[in-house]
Amino acid sequence: xxxxxxxxxxxxxxxxxxxxxxxxxxxxxxxxxxxxxxxxxxxxxxxxxxxxxxxxxxxxxxxxxxxxxxxxxxxxxxxxxxxxxxxxxxxxxxxxxxxxxxxxxxxxxxxxxxx
Amino acid sequence: xxxxxxxxxxxxxxxxxxxxxxxxxxxxxxxxxxxxxxxxxxxxxxxxxxxxxxxxxxxxxxxxxxxxxxxxxxxxxxxxxxxxxxxxxxxxxxxxxxxxxxxxxxxxxx
Numbered sequence: 001x002x003x004x005x006x007x008x009x010x011x012x013x014x015x016x017x018x019x020x021x022x023x024x025x026x027x028x029x030x031x032x033x034x035x036x037x038x039x040x041x042x043x044x045x046x047x048x049x050x051x052x053x054x055x056x057x058x059x060x061x062x063x064x065x066x067x068x069x070x071x072x073x074x075x076x077x078x079x080x081x082x083x084x085x086x087x088x089x090x091x092x093x094x095x096x097x098x099x100x101x102x103x104x105x106x107x108x109x110x111x112x113x114x115x
Numbered sequence: 116x117x118x119x120x121x122x123x124x125x126x127x128x129x130x131x132x133x134x135x136x137x138x139x140x141x142x143x144x145x146x147x148x149x150x151x152x153x154x155x156x157x158x159x160x161x162x163x164x165x166x167x168x169x170x171x172x173x174x175x176x177x178x179x180x181x182x183x184x185x186x187x188x189x190x191x192x193x194x195x196x197x198x199x200x201x202x203x204x205x206x207x208x209x210x211x212x213x214x215x216x217x218x219x220x221x222x223x224x225x
Contacts (some may be wrong), residue, residue: 004157019127033212033214034215035212041217042216042218043205043213043215044215045212045213045214046213051191055124056212058212064118091157091158103149103160103163104149104160104213105160106119106151106157106158106159106160107157108156108157109156109157
C-alpha cells in the first residue's frame with residue numbers, strides 16, 4: 001500500500017543552523033501539508049501546498065520557514081535558522097483530491113532536536 | 116477560532132475492557148471528523164465521519180458522529196495491549212488544514 005515517507009527520521013542540529021526536512025507524498029496526491037507536534041502537545045498545522053504554491057499557512061509558519069516541491073516527488077520544509085523551540089516532530093501529510101472530504105495520510109515524522 | 120476537545124486526556128484499562136473516547140468540536144464550515152491512532156510516530160487513519168448517526172466499524176473499533184450536538188465517540192471493545200496508543204480526533208473544515216484535539220492516551224494493561 002502506498003505511503004508517505006519522510007527523511008531523516010531524526011535530525012539533531014545546533015541553534016541557528018538551517019535544516020531541510022524531506023517528504024515523499026503518495027504519488028498521485030495533489031495536496032501536501034506540514035504539521036508539527038511539540039513533545040506532549042497537540043498536532044499543529046504549519047502549511048498546506050497545492051499546485052506549486054502555498055495555499056494556507058498558520059501563524060507558526062513565519063519567515064524562517066519555507067516549503068518547496070523541487071521535483072515531481074519530493075516536498076521539503078526548510079527552517080532557515082533553527083531555534084530551541086523548533087524542537088518537535090514534524091509530520092508531512094498528503095491527500096489525493098482537491099476536495100474537502102478527502103483524507104489526509106501522514107508520514108512517519110521527523111524528530112527535530114535543536115541544541 | 117476552531118476548537119476540538121477530547122476527553123479523557125488519558126485512560127488506563129485492563130485487557131478485555133470496553134472504552135469510549137470522546138471528541139467535541141466547534142468549527143465553522145464543518146466537513147468531516149477524522150479519528151487517528153498514533154503509536155510511536157505518525158498518526159494512522161482510522162475513520163472519517165461525515166453524516167450523523169451512521170456508525171463506522173472496523174473490527175473492534177467503531178465510531179459515530181452527532182452533528183447536532185457536535186461530538187463524536189470512538190469505541191473499542193475487548194481491548195488488547197496493542198490498542199495502547201494516543202487516539203487523535205481532527206476536524207476538517209473544507210480545504211483548510213485539519214484541526215486536532217490534544218488526543219486521548221489509552222493504556223491497556225494485561
